Amino acid sequence: MFRFLLSRRWVLFGLFVVLLGALCWRLGVWQFDRLEERRTENAIISRNLDAPAVPATQVMAADRPLPEQRQWRRVSVTGAYDLADETLVRYQTRDGQPGVVVLTPLRSAQGESVLVDRGWMAVTNDPTAPVHPPPPPSGEVTVTGWAVPDQGGEPDEFTPFDGEVRLISSRGFTRITPDPLLQGYVSAQQERPAPERPLAREGPPELNSGPHFFYGLQWWFFAALAVGGFVYFAYAESRDRRRRG
Secondary structure, X not given: OOHHHHOHHHHHHHHHHHHHHHHHHHHHHHHHHHHHHHHXXXXXXXXXXXXXXXXXXXXXXXXXXXXXXXXXXXXXXXEEEOHHHOEEEOOOOEOXXXXXXXXXXXXXXXXXXXXXXXXXXXXXXXXXXXXXXXOOOOOOEEEEEEEEOOOOOOHHHHOOEOOEEOOOOHHHOOOOOOOOEEEEEEEEEEEEOOOOOOOEOOOOOOOOOOOHHHHHHHHHHHHHHHHHHHHHHHHHHHHHHHHHO
């Protein structure tokens, strides 16, 4: 009754279904692996967010990227802001309001520099309009915040041009700052002394599991659908052959 499955057409069809089902199954496994990775990352970030502040040089370094185990660790650094290299991060919308992030290097007393995200401020819809961020505290200041990894992108997106960038990455400032520059940046949460006009602070990252669970189920459903479709078509072919006698 099912000898037709040995025909060339059905053998090729069966091989295609097997390969398609295996691919969908493997993609589902990959999504669940990503889910476990995401949960592990969230646990690390959650622990680092609640940890007491340590000197930035214990977490960040000039000769290596910020390690994953130390991302979003609370750090502190003391030094003076370098307003000559202050940079605006454009296209930072909040609740539909256009804005910029103010990025200012801080030269520490130990001889290193670190990029500090001082916060967000609203701007007009006109990208050519001048932006005048409120000044940071003058003289020596202690910044406490989170150590954040560099954002990925193309060099022209994070290399300052006319005092502006689109992404935050210390890689774009290594040739600008005269001192060794710690990789990553500090998202400021507190400054002592406090600025006269504080900017809106950046919040912590969202610690959710993302869409990986549902994507994994979706890929497994596709695998089951491929196998089920093959079985259905084989049954339909067998039924038609019986009717034709």
